[in-house]
Amino acid sequence: MKMIIAIVKPHRLDEVRAALQEIGVHGMTTGEVKGYGRQGGHSEIYRGAEYTVNFVPKIKVEVVTSNALADQAVEAITQAARTGKIGDGKIFVLDVARAVRIRTGEDGDDAL
Amino acid sequence: MTHIRRLASLSFTAAAAFGFGIGEARAADALSSGDTAWILTATALVLFMTLPGLALFYGGLVRARNVLSVLMHCFAVACVASIAWLVAVYSLSFDDGGAQQAWIGGLGKAFLDGVGPDTLSGSIPETVFFMFQMTFAIITPALIVGAYPERIRFGAVVAFSLAWLFLVYAPACHWVWGGGWLADMGVMDFAGGIVVHVTAGVSALVLAIVLGPRRGFPQEIRPPHSPGMTVTGAAMLWVGWFGFNAGSALAADGNAGMAMTVTHISAAVAALVWAVTEYFRFGKPSVIGIVTGMVAGLAAITPASGFVGPMGAICIGLVSGFVCQWFTTWIKFRIKIDDSLDVFAVHGIGGIIGTLLVAVFAAPGFGGLGLAEGTTITDQLQVQVIGVLSVALWSGVVTWIIAQLIARTIGLRVSEESEIEGLDIIAHGERGYDLT
Numbered sequence: 377m378k379m380i381i382a383i384v385k386p387h388r389l390d391e392v393r394a395a396l397q398e399i400g401v402h403g404m405t406t407g408e409v410k411g412y413g414r415q416g417g418h419s420e421i422y423r424g425a426e427y428t429v430n431f432v433p434k435i436k437v438e439v440v441t442s443n444a445l446a447d448q449a450v451e452a453i454t455q456a457a458r459t460g461k462i463g464d465g466k467i468f469v470l471d472v473a474r475a476v477r478i479r480t481g482e483d484g485d486d487a488l
Numbered sequence: 489m490t491h492i493r494r495l496a497s498l499s500f501t502a503a504a505a506f507g508f509g510i511g512e513a514r515a516a517d518a519l520s521s522g523d524t525a526w527i528l529t530a531t532a533l534v535l536f537m538t539l540p541g542l543a544l545f546y547g548g549l550v551r552a553r554n555v556l557s558v559l560m561h562c563f564a565v566a567c568v569a570s571i572a573w574l575v576a577v578y579s580l581s582f583d584d585g586g587a588q589q590a591w592i593g594g595l596g597k598a599f600l601d602g603v604g605p606d607t608l609s610g611s612i613p614e615t616v617f618f619m620f621q622m623t624f625a626i627i628t629p630a631l632i633v634g635a636y637p638e639r640i641r642f643g644a645v646v647a648f649s650l651a652w653l654f655l656v657y658a659p660a661c662h663w664v665w666g667g668g669w670l671a672d673m674g675v676m677d678f679a680g681g682i683v684v685h686v687t688a689g690v691s692a693l694v695l696a697i698v699l700g701p702r703r704g705f706p707q708e709i710r711p712p713h714s715p716g717m718t719v720t721g722a723a724m725l726w727v728g729w730f731g732f733n734a735g736s737a738l739a740a741d742g743n744a745g746m747a748m749t750v751t752h753i754s755a756a757v758a759a760l761v762w763a764v765t766e767y768f769r770f771g772k773p774s775v776i777g778i779v780t781g782m783v784a785g786l787a788a789i790t791p792a793s794g795f796v797g798p799m800g801a802i803c804i805g806l807v808s809g810f811v812c813q814w815f816t817t818w819i820k821f822r823i824k825i826d827d828s829l830d831v832f833a834v835h836g837i838g839g840i841i842g843t844l845l846v847a848v849f850a851a852p853g854f855g856g857l858g859l860a861e862g863t864t865i866t867d868q869l870q871v872q873v874i875g876v877l878s879v880a881l882w883s884g885v886v887t888w889i890i891a892q893l894i895a896r897t898i899g900l901r902v903s904e905e906s907e908i909e910g911l912d913i914i915a916h917g918e919r920g921y922d923l924t
Binding site for chain 2: 422
């Protein structure tokens with residue numbers, strides 16, 4: 377199993393969810409996060425004063441898939457989250473040792 | 489009652505403008521239930537400007553860890569000012585000062601001594617006049633809250649506001665509205681360009697200098713934490729300002745109607761001017777910008793509202809939208825004073841613009857309702873300049889002295905550590921947002 381962690385622009389979340397749903401990934405965990413990468417934050421202007429915002433709001437999406445589905449899921453997120461502009465985000469893929477569905481006690485791929 | 493002088497001169501202006509008989513306009517010694525009803529309403533509107541209007545307007549502009557402290561400052565100042573007003577500030581502002589009448593009122597009406605339900609002030613009960621004017625004494629020190637957020641001690645806010653009401657507001661109010669020396673010179677200040685906005689603006693600037701800037705100013709200041717809260721508060725200010733300016737007619741009449749009209753027009757024009765200017769400067773018109781322009785337009789029309797016509801209002805709105813915006817940048821980034829929420833640039837400069845321009849736009853040739861008989865624009869402008877300069881000087885010097893005394897006794901500023909932690913937790917033990 378693989379865990380896919382994607383940091384995406386907040387307004388692309390709906391597209392990412394739809395794309396994953398389509399390829400058969402059922403379930404995800406998201407969170408509002410702030411951070412910066414090579415983009416290095418951005419600036420906002422209030423009353424003529426320019427404020428540097430170092431930590432830009434993003435959405436973190438976490439999904440766990442079977443090994444077979446992982447590459448397809450990464451591709452789906454990449455397509456759905458891409459705007460072509462700076463700040464589109466990143467995707468990380470991790471190995472997952474074990475997964476358990478708490479209600480039934482199912483283990484491994486069956487728990488996903 | 490000294491302010492009757494003001495009422496009579498306003499009625500005279502209105503009478504001249506609207507063409508009804510002077511005798512009729514002056515026959516205002518009996519209680520008018522219409523006037524009373526409107527001033528009762530206007531009183532509620534002006535209190536609404538401070539609580540919650542100004543509190544939300546300011547609260548949204550600071551960072552999340554200080555939002556409650558700003559709401560608290562506005563609320564506490566409202567309470568302190570109300571008590572001070574009853575104790576003696578009302579009397580010092582509006583009671584007859586006898587031999588000192590030019591400078592300060594007397595103490596004859598301390599604790600509203602001698603004022604009962606049947607005591608009249610013009611055509612309204614004196615209690616209603618007292619309450620209406622109280623709401624002005626509340627919002628004026630509350631405006632100064634914008635100079636010192638995110639770093640001041642709470643005790644200093646209370647002590648400063650209390651001392652300031654007695655030593656700055658009462659004299660200035662008496663000079664202009666209570667029959668003092670500026671009133672005798674014929675200074676025009678319909679609803680508080682000098683009494684409210686010049687006093688608050690200049691005092692804010694001086695207090696910001698004595699207090700010193702926020703940590704990291706000007707490079708590392710955080711942007712407003714909740715622009716939506718600021719817009720909500722600003723919208724309440726706009727509505728409340730109808731009571732502020734149209735209520736200052738102290739009657740439910742044509743003068744009040746025209747005051748409300750020009751107030752609204754000036755606000756709309758200045759708001760648009762600010763937003764459009766931002767569009768050309770930065771490529772985007774901002775919501776913080778449009779509401780700040782609105783406040784600037786309202787502050788500027790305040791002294792002029794009962795004296796100018798709609799064309800004058802458009803001009804005052806145009807000028808204030810440009811000039812106040814220029815001053816916000818200039819104060820913060822050229823002379824680097826951390827008047828944090830731009831009290832001087834918006835209220836001080838706005839009030840000065842309106843106080844000077846009223847001399848021009850009150851003239852019938854510029855669509856105004858008329859200057860006093862035999863007075864030219866130049867004469868009036870001189871009086872207005874004297875009014876602005878004298879009150880600005882008094883406000884600045886006395887504020888500096890009060891601030892120094894507080895700094896040397898209870899202290900003005902919190903520690904750097906407390907400033908980083910945020911005033912909500914440090915001063916009040918509460919959090920604005922529970923981020924669980």
